[in-house]
Amino acid sequence: MLKKSLPIMIAALLFLWTISVQAHEAHVGEIINTPTVTYKTAFTIDVPIEMWNRALDNPCLMGRLWETYEFKPSYAMTRTDTGIHVSDSLGITGDIRQISQSARSRAFYARGRFDHWAVPSFFTASGVVAFEYADRDGLSGEITIFLRGDNGISRFVMRLFSGILTRRIGNRVESQVENMQEIIRDIVNDPQSIRSALTGQALDNFDRVFSAAETGPGGDQEVLSDLQRRMAR
Numbered sequence: 572m573l574k575k576s577l578p579i580m581i582a583a584l585l586f587l588w589t590i591s592v593q594a595h596e597a598h599v600g601e602i603i604n605t606p607t608v609t610y611k612t613a614f615t616i617d618v619p620i621e622m623w624n625r626a627l628d629n630p631c632l633m634g635r636l637w638e639t640y641e642f643k644p645s646y647a648m649t650r651t652d653t654g655i656h657v658s659d660s661l662g663i664t665g666d667i668r669q670i671s672q673s674a675r676s677r678a679f680y681a682r683g684r685f686d687h688w689a690v691p692s693f694f695t696a697s698g699v700v701a702f703e704y705a706d707r708d709g710l711s712g713e714i715t716i717f718l719r720g721d722n723g724i725s726r727f728v729m730r731l732f733s734g735i736l737t738r739r740i741g742n743r744v745e746s747q748v749e750n751m752q753e754i755i756r757d758i759v760n761d762p763q764s765i766r767s768a769l770t771g772q773a774l775d776n777f778d779r780v781f782s783a784a785e786t787g788p789g790g791d792q793e794v795l796s797d798l799q800r801r802m803a804r
Contacts, residue, residue: 606717
């Protein structure tokens, strides 16, 4: 049974959507200082930094847009008292909170498991995902992911399959960054097409989060044109 469930357990450790935690939590420091698996990659995307920050700060809204675009895997997100609860179509489920933010960085904490009958409930892991970036000829920076099994068996399995684990993390990170870029570029260049696909609270949230992309001291068209010029660099 354990051998058959290992691929599913590995997939269970690959969730990446994130939002808020207290920086002083001891467990966060433990994950960063003694991770079971660490993954780091550079990224460059052609979106304005302020729009990228808004996207990272509003995962529930981005999850709704993700659903509208029919990207895979699909995500279901609900707000909690401290952050969000997320599950995806692969059976990964977890609770996510933000660690910290600055003008050019975001960091997130999450703890998750795999909701599947073949996976023992004690196979769980926690993670810290750190984004650091700068706005130079496009948005570029690094994503670092620290993962730590929550018990000895989980850590043993993660170390045993660390090569497979990091490759699958890499595949998901690359795909998600590309999809995020597509969504944000549409927000900048054609926000009305997105509005037409949203209703109710999702539409209200979209206008609340991204309205500054189209309005401001210089007026709607001036601000939107400035963002479009930056996108075209």
